Amino acid sequence: MLDRRQFLAATALAGMAAGLAPTVGMAQTGPISTNARIIIIGAGAAGTALANRLVRRLHGASITIIDPRANHLYQPGLTLVAAGLKPADYVVSETTDWLPSDVSLITEAVVAVDAVSRTVDTADGQSHSYDWLVVAPGLVLDHDAIEGFSLDMVGQNGIGALYAGPEYAARTWQAASQFIDEGGVGVFTRPATEMKCAGAPLKHTFLIEDLAEKAGNRSRMNFVYAAPQGSLFGVPIVAEKVRMLFGQRDIAPVHNYTLKSVDAGRKRATFTTPSGDAEMAYDYLHVVPPQRAPDFVLESDLPWADRWVGQGWLEVDPSTLQHRRYPNVFAVGDVAGVPKGKTAASVKWQVPVVEDHLVAAIDGRDGTEVYNGYTSCPLITRVGRAMLVEFDYQNNLVPSFPGVIAPLEELWISWLMKEVALKATYNAMLRGRA
Amino acid sequence: MKELTLGTMVAVFEEIFGRGLFWAMVAIAVLVTLAYLFVLIRDRSVSWKKFLLAQLSMPVGAVFAVLFVQGVTDSSFADIGGPVDVIILLGIALVGAIGMAILVYTLEALIGSRRTQTG
Numbered sequence: 001m002l003d004r005r006q007f008l009a010a011t012a013l014a015g016m017a018a019g020l021a022p023t024v025g026m027a028q029t030g031p032i033s034t035n036a037r038i039i040i041i042g043a044g045a046a047g048t049a050l051a052n053r054l055v056r057r058l059h060g061a062s063i064t065i066i067d068p069r070a071n072h073l074y075q076p077g078l079t080l081v082a083a084g085l086k087p088a089d090y091v092v093s094e095t096t097d098w099l100p101s102d103v104s105l106i107t108e109a110v111v112a113v114d115a116v117s118r119t120v121d122t123a124d125g126q127s128h129s130y131d132w133l134v135v136a137p138g139l140v141l142d143h144d145a146i147e148g149f150s151l152d153m154v155g156q157n158g159i160g161a162l163y164a165g166p167e168y169a170a171r172t173w174q175a176a177s178q179f180i181d182e183g184g185v186g187v188f189t190r191p192a193t194e195m196k197c198a199g200a201p202l203k204h205t206f207l208i209e210d211l212a213e214k215a216g217n218r219s220r221m222n223f224v225y226a227a228p229q230g231s232l233f234g235v236p237i238v239a240e241k242v243r244m245l246f247g248q249r250d251i252a253p254v255h256n257y258t259l260k261s262v263d264a265g266r267k268r269a270t271f272t273t274p275s276g277d278a279e280m281a282y283d284y285l286h287v288v289p290p291q292r293a294p295d296f297v298l299e300s301d302l303p304w305a306d307r308w309v310g311q312g313w314l315e316v317d318p319s320t321l322q323h324r325r326y327p328n329v330f331a332v333g334d335v336a337g338v339p340k341g342k343t344a345a346s347v348k349w350q351v352p353v354v355e356d357h358l359v360a361a362i363d364g365r366d367g368t369e370v371y372n373g374y375t376s377c378p379l380i381t382r383v384g385r386a387m388l389v390e391f392d393y394q395n396n397l398v399p400s401f402p403g404v405i406a407p408l409e410e411l412w413i414s415w416l417m418k419e420v421a422l423k424a425t426y427n428a429m430l431r432g433r434a
Numbered sequence: 435m436k437e438l439t440l441g442t443m444v445a446v447f448e449e450i451f452g453r454g455l456f457w458a459m460v461a462i463a464v465l466v467t468l469a470y471l472f473v474l475i476r477d478r479s480v481s482w483k484k485f486l487l488a489q490l491s492m493p494v495g496a497v498f499a500v501l502f503v504q505g506v507t508d509s510s511f512a513d514i515g516g517p518v519d520v521i522i523l524l525g526i527a528l529v530g531a532i533g534m535a536i537l538v539y540t541l542e543a544l545i546g547s548r549r550t551q552t553g
Contacts, residue, residue: 411519
């Protein structure tokens with residue numbers, strides 16, 4: 001029998017073993033020695049997570065990450081900021097907080113990429129040569145495309161625009177909370193282009209409606225959801241569920257309506273519709289602008305020529321995210337020209353695939369990982385409830401917890417995951433640990 | 435979740451609480467558990483007098499745990515939306531109850547009160 005001392009020692013050893021086990025389990029085959037020059041454009045979710053993974057897989061590689069932004073934004077938190085549930089700084093950290101020490105950071109904007117001569121030009125006039133390029137700059141919110149609208153209007157005269165960043169999300173909450181207090185007509189929009197997290201405009205609508213109901217003012221308000229598309233969500237089974245929820249919550253969907261211009265003085269929004277322009281009066285207007293790739297991508301030879309014309313998403317293989325014409329170029333995140341998922345969840349699934357194919361290519365092998373289009377959206381329907389919607393390229397639901405967490409049910413557990421675990425999982429992903 | 439390994443879980447919990455606080459909490463939980471085992475081994479039996487107070491404290495721990503989780507997540511009982519939510523709620527309550535019971539039993543055994551000092 002163990003005496004007390006032996007027992008304590010054994011317990012401590014078991015604890016240490018448990019602590020070490022994950023490190024052993026995660027270890028890949030040893031790092032590959034290479035002198036490859038890798039440039040990653042963008043230190044957002046995709047670029048940062050990939051950099052942290054590559055430094056563990058490659059020995060001797062020169063990895064350069066180019067991004068002018070000093071701040072890193074946890075974008076999934078913006079909907080919470082715009083509903084007054086989190087402060088603006090909840091989503092803000094420093095870019096350098098997350099980058100490994102053996103990666104060089106160039107804090108300049110990229111102005112041109114030449115995929116033939118394999119160079120990236122930055123705004124300071126420097127030209128950087130690469131052997132392998134990962135394009136992960138995110139996307140551009142084209143606010144100028146909406147006539148009469150500019151970002152300085154956000155927060156006043158009932159105008160919100162939560163995508164534009166933490167300050168604008170906080171100002172969106174100012175405008176939305178005034179709408180909740182005073183009542184009237186709320187018009188919630190989304191763009192005709194591909195977009196970041198197609199669930200976010202829905203979440204904003206649901207949250208403001210829920211907060212209005214809890215404030216006891218719902219009877220003095222009308223909610224309109226204006227979408228350029230014929231359905232409320234890209235995945236048919238989810239669109240149907242949202243349609244039913246809108247019915248229950250008295251939110252009126254209007255289809256084939258694309259926001260064209262805003263007259264903030266008169267509080268009127270004009271929409272392009274199949275039967276000509278249509279004007280709508282609002283007391284609160286949520287603007288989600290058209291979205292496209294950054295200029296340097298549009299001006300390069302990297303985008304699809306015949307798909308998403310004018311939006312500039314990179315022509316990559318949807319399974320490997322490797323460029324179809326320039327095999328030494330990969331895309332990750334929002335800028336990738338794949339049919340689904342400009343979300344952090346997509347990034348989490350895409351990064352290990354790009355890591356695998358890039359490291360394999362450097363090593364002269366073929367990669368084996370496949371990206372199936374997985375993305376997920378904790379679709380918040382009330383403060384305290386969400387649907388954990390997960391799907392793939394084929395519009396199949398792919399629940400992580402089948403039989404336990406129903407994807408189309410409004411659940412507290414899904415809200416808990418969004419509130420407690422999501423940012424933590426995101427941060428762990430940035431560090432290349434999840 | 436793509437790979438729900440122990441390593442991922444540890445990484446996520448480190449991010450939730452911060453690395454220092456998380457491991458401090460783990461250390462406290464391990465210490466209390468070890469102290470509890472120490473008391474059991476030292477006394478060679480469960481003291482039903484101590485266990486009575488521990489049992490009485492269980493509902494307090496359960497309610498505290500549930501209210502704590504609701505408080506930090508802006509949610510309430512009205513948000514229970516399905517069977518899995520009830521299971522999670524009961525799970526949180528159970529963890530709170532057991533944690534509280536072990537803590538109270540151990541504290542009483544180590545520090546002692548006049549009522550239970552005689553064993």
